[in-house]
Amino acid sequence: MPVYQGSNSCYAINEGVYVRRLRRKGIDTIAEAVGILYLILRDRRRGWTYEQGTCRKIEMDDELFEKRTKYVYTLAKRWKAGPRELAKIKRLVEYVLEHKRFPKKGRKKIERLIKKAIARVK
DSSP states (O other), rough: OOBBBTTSSHHHHHSSSEOOOOSSOOOHHHHHHHHHHHHHHHHHHEEEOOOOTTTEEEEEOHHHHHHHHHHHHHHHHTTTOOHHHHHHHHHHHHHHHHHHHHEEEEEEHHHHHHHHHHEEOO
8 A cells, every 4th residue: 555645545544635646657747756755744744654555653764754755766767757757856856855845946836736746535
């Protein structure tokens, strides 16, 4: 069971929100990557997240934060995001890893992408 993406994710089940699939399965758009990074940053701030598969609460330490953040790019690559999207996702992942937040420049665009990617369970 995925943690962040899909209506069957841990987030959907436990919190009523999730990152929607905008094109195909997996991460293949910048909006999906931004949505997942938003939830990862949220988990880091609150200090806990969900375990993949069981959806049990677990500690969100720096190591898990780094692992999940890097995995966003890996998944985008695996699910064949376009070259432009991949480059932007890579830069965003690197920024989030270094600063533990989204960049201030382009904040409105990031907020729009979050709204586009995050869905409520109906």
